[in-house]
Amino acid sequence: AGGSSGGGGASSSAGGGGTPQTPSRYEAQKRRDWNTFGQYLRNHRPPLSLAQCSGAHVLEFLRYLDQFGKTKVHTASCPFFGHPNPPAPCPCPLRQAWGSLDALVGRLRAAFEEHGGRPESNPFAARAVRLFLREVREHQARARGVSYEKKKRSR
Numbered sequence: 001a002g003g004s005s006g007g008g009g010a011s012s013s014a015g016g017g018g019t020p021q022t023p024s025r026y027e028a029q030k031r032r033d034w035n036t037f038g039q040y041l042r043n044h045r046p047p048l049s050l051a052q053c054s055g056a057h058v059l060e061f062l063r064y065l066d067q068f069g070k071t072k073v074h075t076a077s078c079p080f081f082g083h084p085n086p087p088a089p090c091p092c093p094l095r096q097a098w099g100s101l102d103a104l105v106g107r108l109r110a111a112f113e114e115h116g117g118r119p120e121s122n123p124f125a126a127r128a129v130r131l132f133l134r135e136v137r138e139h140q141a142r143a144r145g146v147s148y149e150k151k152k153r154s155r
C-alpha cells in the first residue's frame with residue numbers, strides 16, 4: 001500500500017491583478033531615507049529631536065547631502081556654465097541633482113506622518129523647503145544647460 005505523499009510547502013502567494021508599481025521598493029527606499037535623517041538628527045550639534053525639527057533643519061540636511069552628490073553644477077564664473085556637454089573638466093562642485101532631492105523630500109514627508117508626525121507641523125512640507133527646491137531646479141537647469149520642462153535631443 002502506498003502512502004500518499006504530502007504536498008509540500010509554499011502556499012501560492014496571494015496576488016491581485018498585475019499592479020505596475022512595486023511599492024516595496026519605494027517603501028525600502030523611504031525607510032533608508034528616514035534612517036539617514038534620524039542619524040543626521042542624532043549627530044546634530046546641539047542634538048535635535050524630531051519634534052524640534054523645522055523647515056530650516058530640513059534645508060540644512062539637504063545641503064549636508066550635497067557632499068555625496070554626483071551631479072556637476074557649474075558656478076556662474078565657470079566657462080562651461082550652461083553647457084550640457086562640457087569639452088573639458090572643471091573644478092565645479094558635485095551636488096545632489098534636483099530630481100533626487102525632490103523625490104527624497106517627498107518620501108521623508110510621507111515617512112514623517114507615518115511615524116506619528118502631525119501634517120500641520122511637517123517640516124518637509126514647509127514653505128521654505130518648497131521654495132528651496134524650486135530654486136535648486138531653476139539654478140541647475142541654467143547651470144547645466146538642461147531645461148527640465150522640455151528636453152530637446154538635437155545635435
Ligand SMILES: [Zn+2]
Pocket residue numbers: 073074075078079080081090091092
Ligand atoms: Zn564648471
